[in-house]
Amino acid sequence: MGRPAHPSSLRSELLVAAAPALALLVAYRHSPAFELIGDADALIRQNEYVRSWSFLGQTLTADYFWSSTLGPIGYWRPLTKVSWLIEYLVGAGNPAVFQVVQVAWLCLLVTGVAALSRALGLSRAGSAIAGTAVALAPALVEPGCLVMARSDVTAMAGACWGMVGFLRWRDGGAARWLVLHTVALAVALASKESAVLVAPLLAAWALRASGGSRAEPSDVATALAPAFVICAAYLALRHVVLPPGETQFVFDPLRVLVSVAAYLRGVAPLNLESTIRNISHSEAQSAASLVTACVTILAYAAAAIALAARRGAHVVSLWLWGAFSLVLVVTVADMNVPGVAGKYPLSDRWGGFALIAVSIGAVALVETASERVRRFAGVVFGVWAVAALAVSGELHSVYASQQALLALEDEDFEATPPAFRTAVDTCRHLERAIGHALASEDLNEGLAAVDAIAASGCPSNVDLEINTLQVLVRARAWERALPVARSLAARPGLARGRFVGESLIGTVLLRTGRPAEALPRLQFAADNAPQLCENWRNLAEARAALGELGAAAEALESAYSCGRAAGVEQPAALQLAQELRRRAAEHATAPSEGSATGADEGSSDGAAVDGPR
Numbered sequence: 001m002g003r004p005a006h007p008s009s010l011r012s013e014l015l016v017a018a019a020p021a022l023a024l025l026v027a028y029r030h031s032p033a034f035e036l037i038g039d040a041d042a043l044i045r046q047n048e049y050v051r052s053w054s055f056l057g058q059t060l061t062a063d064y065f066w067s068s069t070l071g072p073i074g075y076w077r078p079l080t081k082v083s084w085l086i087e088y089l090v091g092a093g094n095p096a097v098f099q100v101v102q103v104a105w106l107c108l109l110v111t112g113v114a115a116l117s118r119a120l121g122l123s124r125a126g127s128a129i130a131g132t133a134v135a136l137a138p139a140l141v142e143p144g145c146l147v148m149a150r151s152d153v154t155a156m157a158g159a160c161w162g163m164v165g166f167l168r169w170r171d172g173g174a175a176r177w178l179v180l181h182t183v184a185l186a187v188a189l190a191s192k193e194s195a196v197l198v199a200p201l202l203a204a205w206a207l208r209a210s211g212g213s214r215a216e217p218s219d220v221a222t223a224l225a226p227a228f229v230i231c232a233a234y235l236a237l238r239h240v241v242l243p244p245g246e247t248q249f250v251f252d253p254l255r256v257l258v259s260v261a262a263y264l265r266g267v268a269p270l271n272l273e274s275t276i277r278n279i280s281h282s283e284a285q286s287a288a289s290l291v292t293a294c295v296t297i298l299a300y301a302a303a304a305i306a307l308a309a310r311r312g313a314h315v316v317s318l319w320l321w322g323a324f325s326l327v328l329v330v331t332v333a334d335m336n337v338p339g340v341a342g343k344y345p346l347s348d349r350w351g352g353f354a355l356i357a358v359s360i361g362a363v364a365l366v367e368t369a370s371e372r373v374r375r376f377a378g379v380v381f382g383v384w385a386v387a388a389l390a391v392s393g394e395l396h397s398v399y400a401s402q403q404a405l406l407a408l409e410d411e412d413f414e415a416t417p418p419a420f421r422t423a424v425d426t427c428r429h430l431e432r433a434i435g436h437a438l439a440s441e442d443l444n445e446g447l448a449a450v451d452a453i454a455a456s457g458c459p460s461n462v463d464l465e466i467n468t469l470q471v472l473v474r475a476r477a478w479e480r481a482l483p484v485a486r487s488l489a490a491r492p493g494l495a496r497g498r499f500v501g502e503s504l505i506g507t508v509l510l511r512t513g514r515p516a517e518a519l520p521r522l523q524f525a526a527d528n529a530p531q532l533c534e535n536w537r538n539l540a541e542a543r544a545a546l547g548e549l550g551a552a553a554e555a556l557e558s559a560y561s562c563g564r565a566a567g568v569e570q571p572a573a574l575q576l577a578q579e580l581r582r583r584a585a586e587h588a589t590a591p592s593e594g595s596a597t598g599a600d601e602g603s604s605d606g607a608a609v610d611g612p613r
Helices: 010-027 039-045 053-060 078-091 095-119 124-135 138-145 147-170 175-191 193-207 217-241 253-267 287-310 313-329 348-366 371-397 402-415 423-440 443-456 462-474 478-489 499-511 515-528 533-545 549-565 571-589 592-609
Strands: none
Touching: 010 095, 010 124, 010 371, 039 078, 039 095, 039 147, 053 078, 078 095, 078 147, 078 175, 095 124, 095 138, 095 147, 095 348, 124 348, 124 371, 138 147, 138 253, 138 348, 138 371, 147 175, 147 193, 147 217, 147 348, 175 193, 175 217, 193 217, 193 313, 253 287, 253 313, 253 348, 287 313, 287 348, 313 348, 348 371, 402 423, 423 443, 423 462, 443 462, 462 478, 462 499, 478 499, 499 515, 499 533, 515 533, 533 549, 533 571, 549 571
């Protein structure tokens, strides 16, 4: 390959980028209405530390899961955390704000793929096709629709534009390309640790400055200096923020073979649904899995040889870099994913760099074929693009809500042959039954699911105990709920999130005659999740039981306002609040020796607060 081709003008760049951006906007048109689910629930919706600028310093200097119930994990992603802080403050926690920003980053990503394709010498049409292939790829749907995967999206976008800036600036472009290169690479590194993989690719490109000639050492050093300085600064800062040795690598040949092959199939062009999923050890060892993996790796290697013969070193380097990025992912010892015991964990969002490389490489290879083949490939791609847009709504809808995601997990469970299911698969299937019962508000089904999970011997966890408590609270099975509430309360870190859990614990403690213990938990939930209307009533009852009649009246007034906002009028709550205020005023003017009587009256008032549930 000769020197990477430059587009003739900014207008041509914009025209090349228009197709993938438009395709993406059509495909993701429904995502602004999606909920915050998965880790985003704990990291944003259930996180009081994302609601004020006062926590900015800690947000920048703590690990990714700081201030969540998921516990510390060795990730440092300051750009994502700060962006979420801004988005929360701008939209008062509205999920649509986060989703719109997510789509904006996706647009930046797919236009970056198109621009990178042009910088690598692809035609305008080919570059637009490469960008559109990424925009409509089923493997992009998960990171695109899940706000929890923001770091993956921004790292991909930053990496693409960082490569574009590098190629343009290295080949004599204006200083603005150097600015783009450094800023974009900094964005990628501040998003995710895996962005350091960009540096080796840039080194390969710098060593092959043009054609088949090697560059002068001084030219290589000059070209790579900005990237390596930024990477070094990032790694130094990360070392200061996080304890060393958090990420361990283990080379398991079976895991590498089967997992990398699964990723390569999943990111290949013309897929209409994602095939990337966790693989159990038993499935990985099966003959069918091993044969399929070997065939996939051989096909990818053959494509690399064809690219080397027909294109230049730049595209081949990108192609091989995509595979290398996958190898690194599948050698990380602990991916910090719950529920994958006995499995090799895989996820669409971890194959992002490979998706970019495979999409560009496949188009580059097609462009070397005859005109007839190119035309046929263009028709096939057009048909696929129309089909991908047609099914996009269905593919994206599984990430619209927690309930939809549970349904997807059930489908995956049913589609997995029993021989390849793990004990964790069965336990999580039983746990999801409780979630379905809560969504359908079927109390009998919920109690049956709670009994089934209790009889199964499956280990407990935070989510399971929260869902179990919800069922038992709705059934008013207070004594049965108390040990579950105690267990949940003893879990470290719960007080830094999971507002529903705190409210449930407080409710159970209140109903079992422990208002003093219940009060701080109910108040915490009220402060951080004011939309939980029933919690305000329980808080009022706890305050009244402790003789705090004025505070109880305030809580009832909040319960009334909460109900009105939800479209439910509760005039009785307002009337009771007025009565409590009257009694509080009487207590304030009563002789001090009557204080004991006041406390007794507060207790009787507390009973009155306990209305129908």
